[in-house]
Amino acid sequence: MRSQGKLVNTEAGLVSRRIFADQEIYRLEMERIFHRCWLFLGHESMIPRPGDYITNYMGEDPVIVWRDARGSARAFLNTCPHRGNKVCLYDVGRAAALTCSYHGWTFNSEGALVGVPSFEEAYYGQLDRTRWGLVEVPKVVTYGGFIFGNWDAGAISLEEYLGEFRWYFDNLIIHEEMGGLEVIPGCQRYSIVGNWKLFCDNFSGDHYHTPSTHASASRVGVGGGEARETGQGKYGYFEVALAPAHGLGGIFTDGSQYRRDLARAEELGPEVLAYVTERQRRLEERIKEIPAKPYGFSHGNCFPNLDMVGFSSALIDHDFLLCHPKGRDASEIWQWTFIERAAPDIVKDLAARSASRGQAPAGLFGQDDCENFERITENTLTPMADKLTFHYAMSVGYDGEWPGHEEWHTQGLPGLVGPQNWETSQRRYYAYWAQLMGMEA
Numbered sequence: 001m002r003s004q005g006k007l008v009n010t011e012a013g014l015v016s017r018r019i020f021a022d023q024e025i026y027r028l029e030m031e032r033i034f035h036r037c038w039l040f041l042g043h044e045s046m047i048p049r050p051g052d053y054i055t056n057y058m059g060e061d062p063v064i065v066w067r068d069a070r071g072s073a074r075a076f077l078n079t080c081p082h083r084g085n086k087v088c089l090y091d092v093g094r095a096a097a098l099t100c101s102y103h104g105w106t107f108n109s110e111g112a113l114v115g116v117p118s119f120e121e122a123y124y125g126q127l128d129r130t131r132w133g134l135v136e137v138p139k140v141v142t143y144g145g146f147i148f149g150n151w152d153a154g155a156i157s158l159e160e161y162l163g164e165f166r167w168y169f170d171n172l173i174i175h176e177e178m179g180g181l182e183v184i185p186g187c188q189r190y191s192i193v194g195n196w197k198l199f200c201d202n203f204s205g206d207h208y209h210t211p212s213t214h215a216s217a218s219r220v221g222v223g224g225g226e227a228r229e230t231g232q233g234k235y236g237y238f239e240v241a242l243a244p245a246h247g248l249g250g251i252f253t254d255g256s257q258y259r260r261d262l263a264r265a266e267e268l269g270p271e272v273l274a275y276v277t278e279r280q281r282r283l284e285e286r287i288k289e290i291p292a293k294p295y296g297f298s299h300g301n302c303f304p305n306l307d308m309v310g311f312s313s314a315l316i317d318h319d320f321l322l323c324h325p326k327g328r329d330a331s332e333i334w335q336w337t338f339i340e341r342a343a344p345d346i347v348k349d350l351a352a353r354s355a356s357r358g359q360a361p362a363g364l365f366g367q368d369d370c371e372n373f374e375r376i377t378e379n380t381l382t383p384m385a386d387k388l389t390f391h392y393a394m395s396v397g398y399d400g401e402w403p404g405h406e407e408w409h410t411q412g413l414p415g416l417v418g419p420q421n422w423e424t425s426q427r428r429y430y431a432y433w434a435q436l437m438g439m440e441a
C-alpha cells in the first residue's frame with residue numbers, strides 16, 4: 001500500500017478515493033474489519049428448530065448458520081476440510097447432518113466429521129476424524145433474536161460493540177414485549193457496482209442525499225414524504241452518531257409518526273388500531289425516563305455492513321440489508337424483511353407487499369441509490385482518482401454545537417444527536433475504519 005499522507009483525515013473531513021479502489025486495502029479489510037468486527041449472521045426466526053440452517057457470508061467467507069441438536073445457534077465455514085467444496089448447497093433448510101457432494105464426507109450440526117466413505121479401506125485407520133470437523137466461528141451470540149458472529153476469539157463483547165446503538169436496538173427495533181421481530185420468509189438479493197463502504201456510509205447518516213437522489217420518488221408520493229427538505233425543526237428530523245461507529249437517522253420526536261400510524265390504523269380496522277396503540281403504550285413505558293419521545297427511525301448502519309431501513313412506522317416493512325463485499329468495486333445486498341411478531345396478519349401482509357417498493361432492487365429508492373454508486377465507482381478507478389478525495393466535511397467543528405440545538409427536543413437520546421444534514425456519522429464511520437485498519441486518521 002502506498003502512503004501519501006492520511007487516507008482518512010477526520011479533522012478535515014476528507015477521505016481518499018483510494019480506500020474504495022485499492023486491491024491491497026480491500027484485502028486487508030477482509031482481515032482487519034471482517035475478521036474482527038461482530039457481523040450479522042441471521043435471526044432466530046430464520047432457524048427456529050434444531051437442525052434448521054441458513055447459509056450466509058462473513059465478509060467474503062461463506063458460512064453455515066446452524067441450530068445444533070441441543071438448540072444452540074452455531075456458525076461454520078461453508079467449506080469442506082477435505083478439499084474445499086461447499087458442504088451446504090442451499091440457502092435455507094433443515095438437516096441433522098450435511099454430506100459434501102464431492103467425496104461424501106458428512107458433518108453433523110456440531111460441525112463434527114461423522115462420516116467418511118471407505119474410512120477403513122481407504123485410510124487404513126490413519127485419519128483422525130476429530131481433527132477434520134468444520135471450522136467453527138469462535139464467537140456466536142444472540143441479542144434480541146439477532147445472531148451475530150465474530151472470528152476474533154478475543155473480541156470485545158457484542159454488547160460493548162453495539163455500544164450506544166443498544167438503546168435504539170432495544171427500544172426502537174426489537175419491541176420485546178410485542179414478541180420481538182420475526183422474518184418474513186425470503187430474502188431479496190441483488191448485485192451492485194460499488195465498494196461496500198459506499199453503500200454503508202450512505203445508510204449511516206446521509207439524509208443529505210434524499211431530496212436530490214430521491215426527488216422523483218418523493219414527487220410521486222412513494223415514501224420520503226416525512227423528510228423535511230429544508231430547515232431543522234425542534235422535533236426532527238434528527239441523525240444520531242453512536243459510539244463506536246454506528247449511525248441512525250430520520251428520528252422525529254414530535255409524535256407525528258405515531259399520529260400518522262394511528263390515522264392509517266383507523267382505516268385498517270379495530271385490530272390494527274389496538275395493536276398500534278398498545279405498541280405505543282409499551283414504548284412510552286419503556287422510555288419514560290428520558291424527556292425526548294422518539295417513535296422510530298428511517299435508516300441506519302451497524303458497523304461495518306449491516307444497514308437498516310423502515311423503522312419509522314409500525315405499519316411498514318422493517319428491513320435489514322447486509323452489504324457483502326464482492327471485490328473492491330462490487331457488492332451483493334441481502335435484504336430481509338421483518339415485522340413485529342405480535343402484529344396482526346393484515347400488517348404482516350402490508351409489510352410483505354411494501355418490501356419491494358421502496359429501498360429494494362425493484363423499488364424506487366434502491367435504484368436511485370445504486371445508479372449513483374455505479375457512477376461514483378467509475379470515478380474511483382480512474383488514473384486521477386488516486387489524487388482525489390471525497391468530501392465529508394459538512395459542519396466540521398459544529399459537532400454538538402449546531403445553531404439552534406438548545407431548542408431541540410432530543411434530551412436524553414443516547415449518542416451525539418445532530419441535524420438532518422450532517423456528515424458526522426460518516427466521519428466517525430471512517431475514523432473507526434481507519435483505526436481498525438491500523439491507519440492514522
Ligand code: FES
Pocket residue numbers: 080081082083084085100101102103104105
Ligand atoms: S471435498 Fe468434501 S469430501 Fe472431498
Ligand SMILES: [Fe+2]
Pocket residue numbers: 209210213214365369
Ligand atoms: Fe438513498
